[in-house]
Amino acid sequence: MLLASRVWTCLCFMIKKQTRAIIQHQSVKYDLFPLSPLSRHRLSIVKRKVLVLDLDETLIHSHHDGVVRQTVRPGTPPDFVLKVVIDRHPVRFFVHKRPHVDFFLDIVSQWYELVVFTASMEIYGAAVADKLDAGRGILQRRFYRQHCTPDLGSYTKDLGAICNDLSSVFILDNSPGAYRAYPDNAIPIKSWFSDPTDVALLNLLPVLDALRFTADVRSVLSRNLHLHRLCRPNRTDIPVNSSFTKIHRIETPSKIVDQVENCIDNIVTQVQEFDSTKDSKKFKSRIPQRMCN
């Protein structure tokens, strides 16, 4: 009986695993339909925006000769090998492209000006960008380690140097430290090393498709960054009276309770005032009884 139970459990596990594999390997596509006249008009009145792209663990993952820790499953062939000379030593980089990266670049290059910004050395970053560009001419502006700012043992990327209008520039980067100074101009993405079923780039297409229509990317990208706000209570880069600052102000739980109670008090007051008018009987039937008492 115990054996039968274990066999059944094993069978269920195998079936679930196969089902998951089939689902994950289904081809995914993002159809580009012609824009409506209204959408075309909307695009014509907002600026074309700049999408800044990180390389390592965002668009690709690489390892080089003599690497101690293997991050890619042994036997997985690289998409391309780069031979660069660093400090007079030839080094081979085995580069793996994140799934769907070519399709992703193809699509987003139609929506945005693309800029590569990597904290890697130029000799390596430029070679990777060339390979990803593949002669399409879509990754022409590039920034490297020498353009980063050393900060707490890592590198931050100055988006202001790429585009002085912060309403029109944002970065896609797996390292939050890279955009520490620009949390409202960033889209986080999970670091990628080797998962062949990864669809993070595809999943971003709908939001990137929509973001190009905004007047200010920060009005959307700031909505999910309350943790940044909690860490940095004394922000000075956004006017205090801007609408999205008001909307996304973090309240303490006790303050929220106060607000809810005030709201209920207001409703009860309005009901009581209405109660004294001639139409109160008709209105009263639509109000929960506990509010009328």
Ligand SMILES: [Mg+2]
């Ligand atoms: Mg990275």
